[in-house]
Amino acid sequence: MSPDLDPVPGLDPVSRLVLDEAGVGPDGPPGDVLVVDDVGGALCRGVLVAGGRPLAWVDDLREARAAAAAGADLVGRPAPAALVLGRLPAALSALDDLAEQVAAVAPPGVRLVLGGRVKHMTRSQNEVLARHFAEVSASLGRQKSRVLHASGPLRTATPHWPRERVLDHPALGAPLTVRSHGRVFAEGRLDAGTRLLLAAMDRADLPPGDALDWGSGAGVVAAWLARRGRTTRAVDVSAAAVASTAATAAANGLTVEVTQAVGLEPVPERSLDLLVSNPPFHVGPAKDSTPTLDLIDTAASRLRPGGELWLVWNAHLPYLPRLRHAVGPTEVVSRDRSYLVTRSRLR
Template identity: 40%
Template sequence: MSDFSFDRLRRFPDVEADNLFAVDASDRLILDEAAGALAEAGAGEVVVLEDRYGALTLGAAALHAVRGIRVHQDVLSGESALVRNAIDAGLSDTYRSLDVGEELLANARVVLVQLPRSLAALDEIADAIRRYAAPDVVVIAGGRIKHMTSAMNEVLGRHFAQVHVSPARQKSRVIKAASPIPSAVQSAVSIWPQSVVHGDLGLTVCAHGAAFAGATIDIGTRYLLEYLDRMKPDARSAIDLGCGTGVLAAALARSRPTLRVTATDQSAAAVASARATMAANSLGDRVTVLRDDALQSQPDASAELIMLNPPFHIGSSVHAGIALKLFEDAGRVLQQGGELWTVWNTHLGYRPALTRLVGPTRQIGRNAKFTVTVSTGR
């Protein structure tokens, strides 16, 4: 019997704070609603999607004796937290992590899902389950009521003939889906990633469902693009930190053919999207796309130029911690005299933090919503 307690689960290496939690009531509700299905499932027939820090995976293993669990987490810090929490609970041999696809979902009979914020992400997940899982698969997807909408039922209803909503408990709710709609009725081919041609920029942007802003270009990124030609003109290499779909990396690589560009993001969907964006713009041999938690894989004082449009959400919580983590790592990786170009919502007031964590920071531009700064490495 493993030494398992929900209370021992940690978010590390993700941001930790008093108001940020590794487990909540929706995790417990999903596991309770799935108890009967988990009891009947055989080894290797359970899949967990978007488990934040391991509560679903380790709860299924410890409380329901499930083995051979297949797991996909979009966020790398969550995947790393699951590894650490599994070691602590003595459950490392109960699961394996995989990318979204046939290997993850083939013949799955029970799928547990923490509902993603994005309807597009849910649509891609549901489509993959429909195409690859067993015909008798049961999907138990849950979340906090304040983050759920009726549109989630409609998305699941596009892929499953049966969709039922559970009664609420502790401000959480579960949606159960079953009877996947066969490919004879639904498309057998995934529509993901989707792509949009942005003629004004001369770029094709590709996006998987969980990628921020989808195949559009968010207004912060558009504003930072206005300063592309001013970003350390003598740089021989550059990093697009938190690259999303890879717009900044693609635009910079196209404008400077001799520059070596690396694009990093901790989201698996973002990395897959950025690689597709590079391929669509014939930049696959000029831009290296990596899945990384901030810049952990990059050596100290190794970057001449870093571009950053930082998120201000951690999951569903508005929190400055993720931006500060990115600033700190950028400061570590930036060479003396190197430049970090950042765009941020003006009301967030990041300039003092950038000066403290990176180096002298000056404002380069400001519009009605955003500020662009350049920080020089110490």
């Protein structure tokens, strides 16, 4: 690490290695630097200290806000910068989508430098990058972190993302066309938790009225709700998920109001009759139930009298006491070896 970057706050081992491997220091980088999926604004601060201009392309709204607070300019799509820095996404589909979009606009001499923790890295990541860049190599490890370098962008005639697939399962009621980006959970498939949730809801007498799909992902649950004639909204912290949910609704001729937001920020109090979620318990590769616990704690203020919160979650998570305390009477309406579906009624 260059001594000039030592004072930069929030430089975890991955960020330090990315900046070092990219040669970010007193003599560079010049001009604009595209920063992808920064964490806590660390890479953006490093670029600023070195005299560059960080352009932050960040999927998670929480991290986008952190990048903006660090002084970065936010961009909604990759900018054609000669240097691209970032964190390796957890999913190979997310890496493929990211690399394809960067390669499509990058100048011929672009350098892509992506870092991660060694325990989360695989040889398959190199292979994914090689679909979109002519040269791919790995750095030496340092502090249990490593960097992948890519250069020589290969542009595809037809973009692969977003992908369109038709899902056909009894839980859906009818075939559903799903359009999803690579950064979306369960990209292109109906995951087991959502199947269990929809099957349980299909058997239930649900309250009529306005519904919200929180953490909407590819928009499967939102589409299920809208197909049943409900006024349906969807919220997700991910820009890719918001785009995917909107695309899935459009592909099926459905109307869903979709918003990128943290938690239930844009949802007015006492505006919902039904709140449904297959919530995350990871933020990136790390396990983190905080967003779901925040949802449980704020759900009651958004539900109308008689409103219900339906969740599907991993059976080992300790949500039941929190649901009963924060929302009201809660029953387990379905379960299998991995998941529980709960129905909470506003007290």
